[in-house]
Amino acid sequence: MKIGILTSWFVPNYGAFMQAYALQKVISGLRPDDDVLQIAYINKVHYDVYYSLFYAPHRFWLINPRFYKDLCRRLLNWSKREQLKVFLDYFARIPHTKTLNDKSICEEKFDIVVLGSDIIWDYSQQSFGKDEFVFGNHMQVGKVVAYAPSFGTVKADRVPPAYVVDGLQKMGAIAVRDENSARLVKQYTGKDALVVLDPTLLMDANDEKFVKPDIEDYIVVYGSSFTTELINGARAYADSHNLKLVCLDSLDDTFDWCDVNISQERLSPFAWCGYFKHAKAIFTCTYHGLLFGLIFQKRLIFSPTQFILDKASSLIDYLDLRQVLVEMTDFADKADWDWDYSRINAKFAVMREKSMEYLKESLKVNG
Incomplete structure (x- = not known):
């Protein structure tokens, strides 16, 4: 069986890398006989935020002073931006598909796709490029499940785009990283979402x-x-x-x-x-x-x-x-302060058991 993980791929941040690495390792441990691969895809707008000299998110960017200020800043920090590309190599060390774009990701076939973790569902962030794939849309997949994504800064009074609701409605199982995200899933779909641990808290x-x-x-x-x-x-x-x-x-x-x-x-x-x-x-x-x-x-x-x-x-x-x-x-x-980690670890143990049980069940395919 082919299992794909769609998360913050190529994002030059140590936390983003470690959560991708951890979820890969945990799922591979649960399903050692399956082909578990990171989906090597990042929305172009999101990629350009980190690695491109030319980034134009602003409306009427050609006449927008903010664009030129940002361009000057990127020119001044070009060497730093080039150094960030070492993260491309770090991520490439995790088992992954070939690099996919907006077209080829629709053609890649999976039995299961796991969405998460990190704030991949924060559709309010302009820099994320209104990415419909992180909600499981337009993909050739038998079952879509979510493990520990977050809506980040999205609040309850914000009206979600149709692709958000459509994607959530079609998912076979949903577990999120925080209570706000669980409330939003309930608000958008009527579904109950389990709150689970970030995958970094699952690895030893x-x-x-x-x-x-x-x-x-x-x-x-x-x-x-x-x-x-x-x-x-x-x-x-x-x-x-x-x-x-x-x-x-x-x-x-x-x-x-x-x-x-x-x-x-x-x-x-x-x-x-x-x-x-x-x-x-x-x-x-x-x-x-x-x-x-x-x-x-x-x-x-x-x-x-x-x-x-x-x-x-x-x-x-x-x-x-x-x-x-x-x-x-x-x-x-x-x-x-009295850092009593015996108490903290006991609480983690309860959540870890719930999180692992959810992963085991959600990765099953009927028939």
Whole structure:
């Protein structure tokens, strides 16, 4: 049987890579005799956001000043944009189909297609290019199921495009990553959607060969949006505990308040994970920064933004971590909180069992 996984392919982000890698590994483990392949497709608009010099999402772009400002920025950062293409090689190491476009993806045949995970269903994002395929439309497939996609920033008052509702209605099984996405599925279709774990939380991180960094006694800094209070607190906490602040480049991040800045060309997905695994604490504002802090059972100093809370709130509330992750504002208070991972891991174990059972059942084909 041929099983395809359609997710954030070629997106130059370590979290996006690791969730694709993890879901591939989990499904391959469940179905060792089947041909499990990532669908090597990314919407052209979405691809151009990261890799192209010419990107024109703006209305009447030829006379729109925003287009020319963006073009100048891309020219100035062209070397950085070229460096991102190393992610094309990282993704290519995951078993995948041939590279597909809007035409050839309609011709590729599958027995099952799994949609997810990540915020592939956020149809409000102009940069995603109104991608109808991520809802399972126009594909030659016997059964379409969803595992842990998210609607991201989409709110209940937004009217969905017809292709969103049509795709959801035709799916054989739907499981999403957060409560907001489950509510939207119910609102659009009347169907109940199970809330499951991000696939990175299903893999056994102890089995992976993550690269140990050549630095010790440090706090990982990962993300772009940190409050001044938390930045000052990070610097004071690191100094008082003889720790280094090590910034892992996310969006061309270079912080003068960090002791070490690691650029993306000096990282790989498994080296990135290695920094998380061996850190004393994690200071982040990103979704997968939060997840990998939890995976490696670290002290977490989370700087919440609404964009990330739209995706992470239901997991934060399920783990009873809203006080420390969202409400508390002092760095030292967050870092020195009673991080009882026996309790957190027990909650993960319940969700992990539900998530794996859903995958096993949804991958069955009647007849």
